[in-house]
Every structure is written in C-alpha cells, then in structure tokens.
Amino acid sequence: MGTVVIQRIYHKEAEKIGEKVKKRIAEIEAKMTINKPGGEINALNDTSGKDYVVLGDDTLYVLDKARHFSDISNGAFDVTIGPLVKAWGIWSDNPRIPQKSEIDELLELVDYKDVLIDKDNSRAMLKKTGQVVDLGGIAKGYAADEAINIYKENGVESAFISMGGNVAVLGGKPDGSPWRIGIRNPKGSQGSYIGIVSVKDKTVVSSGEYERFFEKDGVRYHHILDPKTGYPAESDLTGVTIVSDLSIDADALSTATFVLGLEEGMRFIEGLDGVEAVFITKDDKIYITGGLKNIFEFKDESKEFEYVEKR
Ligand code: ADP
Numbered sequence: 561m562g563t564v565v566i567q568r569i570y571h572k573e574a575e576k577i578g579e580k581v582k583k584r585i586a587e588i589e590a591k592m593t594i595n596k597p598g599g600e601i602n603a604l605n606d607t608s609g610k611d612y613v614v615l616g617d618d619t620l621y622v623l624d625k626a627r628h629f630s631d632i633s634n635g636a637f638d639v640t641i642g643p644l645v646k647a648w649g650i651w652s653d654n655p656r657i658p659q660k661s662e663i664d665e666l667l668e669l670v671d672y673k674d675v676l677i678d679k680d681n682s683r684a685m686l687k688k689t690g691q692v693v694d695l696g697g698i699a700k701g702y703a704a705d706e707a708i709n710i711y712k713e714n715g716v717e718s719a720f721i722s723m724g725g726n727v728a729v730l731g732g733k734p735d736g737s738p739w740r741i742g743i744r745n746p747k748g749s750q751g752s753y754i755g756i757v758s759v760k761d762k763t764v765v766s767s768g769e770y771e772r773f774f775e776k777d778g779v780r781y782h783h784i785l786d787p788k789t790g791y792p793a794e795s796d797l798t799g800v801t802i803v804s805d806l807s808i809d810a811d812a813l814s815t816a817t818f819v820l821g822l823e824e825g826m827r828f829i830e831g832l833d834g835v836e837a838v839f840i841t842k843d844d845k846i847y848i849t850g851g852l853k854n855i856f857e858f859k860d861e862s863k864e865f866e867y868v869e870k871r
C-alpha cells in the first residue's frame with residue numbers, strides 16, 4: 561500500500577499471526593488497488609458507464625463506506641477522485657501538473673453519486689464512462705481494521721499496527737496501560753511529535769500534506785485533492801488526526817477533514833458520535849475536539865506550536 565507496516569503483537573505465536581496479517585493486507589491491496597493491474601476495483605473502473613461488476617464482500621464493504629463518507633462530507637472526500645489522482649500522477653514515479661483545461665474536463669467525471677451499489681446482488685457500477693474509483697484514502701484503514709480482527713481471532717489481547725499515517729491498537733499495552741500514540745509534527749522529521757494521545761482499542765489516523773508530495777519550481781503539490789477544484793486542497797491545516805473505533809472511518813474522515821479545513825472540519829467532526837480530532841493549522845496552532853481533553857497531551861519539543869485549548 562505504498563507504506564511501511566509495523567506490527568507489535570504480544571502473543572506466543574506473534575510471528576505466525578503477523579504473517580497472517582501481512583497476507584491479508586496484500587490480499588486487500590490486490591483487490592482494491594488502481595496502481596497495479598488486476599483486482600476488483602480495476603474491473604469496476606474498466607466497465608464504467610457500461611455494466612455492473614460483481615464484487616467480493618470486502619470490496620463492496622469498503623466501496624459502500626467510501627460512498628457513505630463521500631456523502632456525509634458533502635464530497636470533500638470523493639471516492640471518484642481517481643481520474644484526477646491519475647492525471648496528477650500522485651502514485652506514479654513521474655507526478656506532473658496537469659493543464660487547467662485537462663483538470664476541468666476530468667472534474668466532470670468526479671461525482672460520488674455516480675457510484676451505484678446494488679447490495680442485494682453484490683455488485684456495483686460507475687454511471688459514466690471514464691469514471692475511476694480510488695480507494696487510496698480509505699483502504700489502509702480497512703486493512704488496519706482487518707489486522708485487529710486477525711489479532712482478536714487468534715487470541716491476542718495486546719497489539720499495535722502502524723501503516724503510514726494509520727495506527728490501530730488492540731487493548732492496552734501488555735502492562736494494561738493505554739498505548740501512547742505520537743502525533744507527528746507536520747513540519748518536522750518523522751520522529752518529531754507535537755503531542756500524544758493515550759488510547760485503548762482505538763485507531764489514530766493522520767492525514768497531512770507531508771505524507772506524499774512533489775515539488776516543481778519551488779511549489780509543493782501534495783496528494784490530497786480538493787474534489788471541487790481538482791487541485792491539491794488549499795487547506796488551512798497542515799495535518800489532522802482522527803481518533804475513533806474503526807480505522808476505515810478514521811481514514812476517510814481524516815482525508816475529508818483535511819480538505820474541509822479547521823472551521824468546517826471541527827463542526828463536521830463534533831457532529832459525529834465517537835469520533836474526535838486534533839487539528840494542526842498552517843499558522844502552527846493546535847486545536848482538539850471536546851472528547852480529547854483527557855486523552856490528548858500537548859508535547860511540542862520544537863516549541864513552534866501553540867495549543868489553543870478552547871475555541
Ligand atoms: P495518506 O494516508 O496516504 O496520507 P489519505 O488517507 O489522506 O492518505 O488519502 C490520500 C489518498 O486518497 C491520495 O493518495 C489519493 O489516492 C486519494 N485522495 C486524494 N484526495 C482525495 C479526496 N478528496 N477524496 C478521496 N480520496 C482522495
């Protein structure tokens with residue numbers, strides 16, 4: 561999935577269980593990727609505008625979730641962003657800046673409402689020819705949830721998995737205390753944090769412009785696109801972290817919230833049950849939703865950030 565996976569499993573069969581998870585992640589990637597040939601999402605995309613395609617339970621579940629979060633975010637997360645992701649070459653070795661005319665043309669294809677899901681017959685279809693579903697903003701979350709399920713099925717009571725910006729934990733640490741998950745400093749190196757959330761049985765998912773980007777003529781183009789403009793989202797955030805129960809939810813929500821920005825994003829997340837967030841703004845301020853008060857610890861070694869406790 562284009563990222564490093566780290567697992568910590570406390571169990572006498574840890575090695576074996578870790579291997580099972582690796583296999584499952586590879587299986588999910590093979591079914592849902594659009595960066596390699598084959599798989600179910602490529603089949604769906606290849607028959608866009610023509611016909612329904614039968615999908616496996618897991619692909620159907622992720623597609624349905626993606627459609628749901630597109631809906632409730634009013635298209636800030638849009639699962640049909642694929643044509644633009646491809647045009648920008650975000651996942652390729654040669655990212656590029658498409659012509660404005662090309663972007664405007666491709667924008668016509670971006671509309672999550674065109675994802676038709678026929679659950680009764682386990683199939684889906686894209687309404688218009690040329691439409692492309694991209695699960696890049698949500699599939700990692702699903703994979704993390706599946707890892708947690710595999711840990712549980714194998715009798716594990718304490719585990720941690722990290723995949724890029726996605727972390728999920730099962731239980732607490734082996735000593736029973738909560739896991740302490742660092743929230744990365746968007747401006748710093750990989751090991752530098754702005755704070756810590758202490759959690760058990762939760763997922764902590766971050767999105768930010770630092771995850772994947774390219775530079776051209778001194779301008780940085782990052783990988784989260786605004787489905788309304790077709791360009792990298794001009795967010796007032798440099799990063800956002802979602803804390804919730806399911807990683808698939810947190811993954812879609814972190815991408816959506818990044819696009820929405822601080823104010824709308826705050827309103828959006830506060831309106832959802834069981835979902836909390838940490839926002840890091842371009843002017844180096846940190847905001848949290850109410851439910852994180854006792855869970856988030858501001859710890860900024862760089863001394864560059866200001867923690868704004870009440871809005
Ligand atoms: P990461 O964990 O890699 O930082 P995100 O979860 O934020 O990523 O998702 C970014 C990926 O999602 C992009 O690489 C692209 O494939 C896809 N994407 C980009 N913009 C959007 C969007 N507005 N809605 C849905 N998916 C998007």
Ligand code: MG
Nearest residue numbers: 697811812815
């Ligand atoms: Mg995401």
